[in-house]
Amino acid sequence: MAAPSLDAVETNAAARYATGLTLVGFGGIVLSGDIPLIRLSESGFYTVVLVRGALSSLAAVFLWWLARRLGRASGPLIAGRLGLFVTGLYAVATLTFLVAVYETKAANVVFILALNPIFAALLSWAIAGEKPSRATLLAIPATLFGVLLIIGAGLEAGHWIGDLAALATAFLIALALTLARRSRQDMRYASALAAIVPALIALPFVVTGGGIESEAVGxxxxxxxxxxxxxxxxxxxxxxxxxxxxxxMGYLLETVLAPIWMWLIFLERPSNLSLLGGGVIIATLGIHAFVELKPKHRILGAGPKMTKR
Structure with a gap:
């Protein structure tokens, strides 16, 4: 059986990269609706953690089961020991995020979590052997600058426990992404499945607190x-x-878009620095996608070369 041509390999790689950027961009945009929907529900904190976490994990299990029924599942729900470890990383990251929210200022949390791309670049280089492209290396400080503009001069020092928890969250998410990348296995359900851990932790607080606390649970x-x-x-x-x-970097889209949705829905206008920072991040991600995909689109457009008879 003949080996695939170089053109076919390059074309397949280009298509996979385009698919990945589409998934990341779409996921980041959808994630940005999280905060507005929580506000619309007018729910208590533990109610949010319980309902959102339990439903997210159940939805992940259902989608995996449905894919298997339709013959489209490419692997198990949890991909072996490494998949279980990655799921655990996401679960711990969720818990450290909650600690950070409680123990330090929100501005500190947002800024420290923006270190995620830097951790991911370093871990990807060290663990997976993937040296970041020049475009990615340039995009990381640009996106961090955009986040810094969003925070502006309002960054205040919080408690060191909360700051360390936020730092741990950024590192754990980056580590989970890097290990999933290195394994080349299908771990798409790991993050959603991990949401069951904080949900179980919140359950006794909801039960002892009088039940579900929400004005619009829908x-x-x-x-x-x-x-x-x-x-x-x-x-x-x-x-x-x-x-x-x-x-x-796709996770940064929530930082940019969530304030915009809050402005449109609740008339909470972001500050000028927030708008400027959001523009910097969106422009950076757009330019990054264009630069990374330009040569790949050229390959896709050219298609496989015809050999002379």
Missing amino acids: WLVVNGAILMPLALICLAAGPMFVPSPVVS
């Missing part, structure tokens, strides 16, 4: 059953197609 159900699993599955599937630093 929005919370839409968020947990549809929005969150869709976003998390797309983002977790990204490492199968593109390097983990590229996937990690």
Whole structure:
């Protein structure tokens, strides 16, 4: 059986990269609706953690089961020991994120979590042997600059425990993405499945606190059953197609777009620095995608070369 031609290999690689960017971009955009839907539901904190986490994990299991029934599943729900470890990383990251939210200022959390792309680039280089492209290396500080503009001069020092927890969250997510990328296995359900851990932790607080606390629980159900699993599955599937630093930059889309949705829905206008920072991040991600895909689109457009008879 003849080996595939170089053109066929390059064309397939280009298509996979384009698929990965599409998944990451779509996942980041969908994830940006998380905060607005939580606000619309007018729910208590532990209610949000319980309902969103439980529904997200159940939705992931259902989608995996449905894919298997339709003959489209490419692997088990959890891909062996490494898949279980990656799922555990996502679960711990969720818990450290909650600690960070409680123990330090929100501005500190956002800024420290923006270190995710840097961690992903370094870990991808050290663990997976993938040296970041020049475009990615240039995009990382540009996106960090955009986040810094969003925070502006309002960055305040918080408690060191919360700051360390936020730092751990950024590192754990980057590590999970990198290990998933290195394994080349299908771990798209890992992040959504991990949401069951904080849900179980929140359960006793909801039970002892008088039950579900929500004025419009329907929005919370839409968020947990549809929005969150869709976003998390797309983002977790990204490492199968593109390097983990590229996937990690997709998470920054929530930082940019969520304030815009809040402005449109609740008339909470972002500051001028927030708008400027959001513009910097969107422009950077757009230019990065264009630069990375330009040579690949040329390959796709050219198609396989015809050999002379």
